[in-house]
Amino acid sequence: MIQFDAVHKRFPNGTTAVHDLSLEMPEGGVTVLVGSSGCGKTTTLRMVNRMVEPTSGTIRVGGKDVTRQDAAELRRSIRYVIQQAGLFPHRTVLDNIATVPLLLGFSRRKARARAAELLETVGLAADAGKRYPHQLSGGQQQRVGVARALAADPPVLLMDEPFGAVDPVVRTQLQDELLRLQKELSKTIVFVTHDVDEAVRLGDQIAIFRTGGHLVQCAPPAELLARPADDFVADFLGAERGLKLLSLRTLADVPQGPAPEAGNWSLVLDAANKPLYWASKDAKDTKAAELPVRPLKDTDSLLSALNESIASPTGLIARVDAEGALTGVTSRDDIHAHAGQAHTEARVAA
Amino acid sequence: MYELFSNLGAWLVSGEQWSGPDGIGHRLAEHLQYSLLATLIATAIGLPLGLLIGHTGKGAFLAINLASFGRALPTVGLVVLVFLAGGLSMLPVYVALVALAVPAIVTNTYAGMTAVDPDVKDAARGQGMRGHQVLFQVELPLALPLIMTGLRLALIQVVATATIAAYVSFGGLGRYVFDGLAQRDLVQVLGGAVLVAVVAVALDLALSGLQRFLFRHRTA
Numbered sequence: 001m002i003q004f005d006a007v008h009k010r011f012p013n014g015t016t017a018v019h020d021l022s023l024e025m026p027e028g029g030v031t032v033l034v035g036s037s038g039c040g041k042t043t044t045l046r047m048v049n050r051m052v053e054p055t056s057g058t059i060r061v062g063g064k065d066v067t068r069q070d071a072a073e074l075r076r077s078i079r080y081v082i083q084q085a086g087l088f089p090h091r092t093v094l095d096n097i098a099t100v101p102l103l104l105g106f107s108r109r110k111a112r113a114r115a116a117e118l119l120e121t122v123g124l125a126a127d128a129g130k131r132y133p134h135q136l137s138g139g140q141q142q143r144v145g146v147a148r149a150l151a152a153d154p155p156v157l158l159m160d161e162p163f164g165a166v167d168p169v170v171r172t173q174l175q176d177e178l179l180r181l182q183k184e185l186s187k188t189i190v191f192v193t194h195d196v197d198e199a200v201r202l203g204d205q206i207a208i209f210r211t212g213g214h215l216v217q218c219a220p221p222a223e224l225l226a227r228p229a230d231d232f233v234a235d236f237l238g239a240e241r242g243l244k245l246l247s248l249r250t251l252a253d254v255p256q257g258p259a260p261e262a263g264n265w266s267l268v269l270d271a272a273n274k275p276l277y278w279a280s281k282d283a284k285d286t287k288a289a290e291l292p293v294r295p296l297k298d299t300d301s302l303l304s305a306l307n308e309s310i311a312s313p314t315g316l317i318a319r320v321d322a323e324g325a326l327t328g329v330t331s332r333d334d335i336h337a338h339a340g341q342a343h344t345e346a347r348v349a350a
Numbered sequence: 351m352y353e354l355f356s357n358l359g360a361w362l363v364s365g366e367q368w369s370g371p372d373g374i375g376h377r378l379a380e381h382l383q384y385s386l387l388a389t390l391i392a393t394a395i396g397l398p399l400g401l402l403i404g405h406t407g408k409g410a411f412l413a414i415n416l417a418s419f420g421r422a423l424p425t426v427g428l429v430v431l432v433f434l435a436g437g438l439s440m441l442p443v444y445v446a447l448v449a450l451a452v453p454a455i456v457t458n459t460y461a462g463m464t465a466v467d468p469d470v471k472d473a474a475r476g477q478g479m480r481g482h483q484v485l486f487q488v489e490l491p492l493a494l495p496l497i498m499t500g501l502r503l504a505l506i507q508v509v510a511t512a513t514i515a516a517y518v519s520f521g522g523l524g525r526y527v528f529d530g531l532a533q534r535d536l537v538q539v540l541g542g543a544v545l546v547a548v549v550a551v552a553l554d555l556a557l558s559g560l561q562r563f564l565f566r567h568r569t570a
Contacts, residue, residue: 075476075477082476086472089492090488090567100477132567
C-alpha cells in the first residue's frame with residue numbers, strides 16, 4: 001500500500017505542484033491519476049520513488065517512509081515506466097530489460113535469461129531481444145519498457161503516460177495486455193494519464209486532480225462516473241460519462257432469448273453454430289441482402305452491446321459462448337432497460 | 351612549375367630521404383610521438399572536465415567559452431612565452447599543443463553529454479542507477495560518438511601544428527619546413543608540408559572509419 005499523508009510540493013520557482021495531498025493506493029490495485037496538464041499528477045507519481053522530493057508531508061510505501069530509504073535502492077524495487085519508454089539506445093532490447101537485475105548484482109547470464117522470459121510475458125518475439133530499440137515500433141518499445149519495469153519482480157509499478165505516444169489501436173492492445181498481466185501479477189500500480197477512457201478501463205480507483213495540485217475526488221470508476229463530486233469532475237469526465245459507465249458493466253446478467261429471426265431478417269449460422277451474417281428475406285433488396293454481425297460474449301461491455309444493437313438491422317445482438325457458438329439473442333429494449341437500471345443503481349448506491 | 355613538382359616527387363620517393371636520423375621515417379615517428387603524446391595529455395585533462403560539466407550541468411559557461419578561447423590562442427606566441435619563461439626544452443611545445451587540443455575535446459565532450467536525451471537520463475535514474483552509473487553506463491556511451499569527433503579534431507589540429515617543434519630546434523616533420531625556409535629550398539618546404547597534410551588526412555580517415563565501425567548500430 002502507498003500512503004500519502006498531507007503531502008505538499010512547492011518547486012523552487014514558487015509554483016505549487018501538489019497541495020496538501022492525502023491519498024491511499026491499495027496493495028495489488030491500479031490507482032489512476034488523471035487531470036489536465038500541470039495538475040500535479042506526474043509530480044505525485046514521481047514523489048513515490050523520490051524522483052521528486054516532497055516539501056512537507058510523508059509518503060509511505062509498505063509502511064516505510066520513502067525519504068528514510070536510499071533513493072537508488074528504492075527505485076530498484078519501485079519501478080518506473082515513462083512515455084516513449086526511455087530505453088537505452090546503445091543497448092540491445094535484452095540488455096535494456098536486464099538493467100535492474102544487473103544493478104542488483106545478478107550475473108549477466110542469469111539477468112539475460114530472465115529478460116528473455118519477460119520478452120515473452122509482454123508479447124514480444126524472442127528475436128526482438130537482439131535488436132536495438134530504434135529498430136522496433138513505438139508499441140514494441142513500450143512493451144520493452146514494461147518488461148524492463150517487471151524485471152526482478154518489483155511490488156510497485158509507476159507508469160507515467162506509458163501508452164501516450166502510440167496510436168489508438170496499439171494503445172488498446174497495450175491496455176488489454178496490462179490488464180491481463182495485472183490479473184496474473186497483482187502489482188500495486190500507479191498510472192498517470194490524461195485520457196479518461198484509459199483511466200476508466202484500467203483503474204481500480206481513479207484520483208482526479210485540478211490545476212494547482214488539488215485532489216478533487218478519488219473513487220472507483222463506476223462511482224466516479226455515476227456520482228461526480230462537483231462540476232469540475234463532471235466536465236472532466238465528459239458529457240458521455242453515462243455511456244462510459246456502461247463500458248464498466250458486462251452483458252453477463254442481461255437475459256437472452258432464442259429467436260434469431262426478426263421481421264425480414266434472419267441470422268445465418270455456419271456448421272459450428274457460429275453467426276455469419278444477417279440475411280434479408282426480401283429478394284428485391286439485393287444490396288442489403290447481407291449485413292455483417294458482430295457477435296458478443298458475456299464478458300463484453302454493455303456499451304459495445306448498445307453499439308451493436310444500433311448497428312444491427314433487427315435491433316438484436318447475437319450472443320455467443322467462448323468458442324463463438326450462438327447461445328441466443330438480446331433485444332435493444334432489454335439492453336436499454338438494463339443500462340438504465342445499471343445507472344440508477346450506481347447513482348443511488350452509497 | 352612542372353619542374354618544382356617533379357623535384358618534389360623525387361624528394362618524396364628517394365631512398366636516402368627516407369633513411370637516417372634526418373630521414374622522413376625518423377621525422378615522421380617524432381612527429382607522431384609529439385602529436386599523440388600531446389593529444390593524450392589533452393584528453394586526460396579535457397575529457398574528465400567535459401564529462402563533469404556535462405553531467406552536473408555546472409560550468410557550461412566555461413565549456414562554451416573555451417572554444418572561442420582556443421581559436422583565439424596564438425600557438426607560436428605560447429611556445430615563445432613558455433620558452434622564455436622555462437628555457438629550451440620540449441615543454442613549450444607540449445604546452446602549446448595541449449592548449450590547442452583541450453578546447454576541442456572539452457566542447458565536444460560537453461556537446462555530446464548535452465545531446466543525450468533527457469528522458470533516457472531520467473529513465474536511468476528511475477531504474478535506480480546512481481550518479482556514476484548514469485554517467486558511465488548511459489551518458490558516456492551515448493556521448494561517445496561526439497567525444498570521438500572531438501578527439502579526432504584535436505588530433506588533426508595537433509598534427510598540423512606540431513611543426514612548431516622544429517621552430518624551437520626539435521624534430522618532427524616541421525624540420526623540413528623550417529630547414530627548407532632557412533636554406534631557401536622550396537622543394538624541402540613543400541615536401542614537409544605535403545607530408546604533414548598526408549598524415550593529418552590519413553589519420554582523419556582512419557579515425558572516422560573506426561568511428562563508423564564502432565557506432566554502426568546508432569541511428570544518428
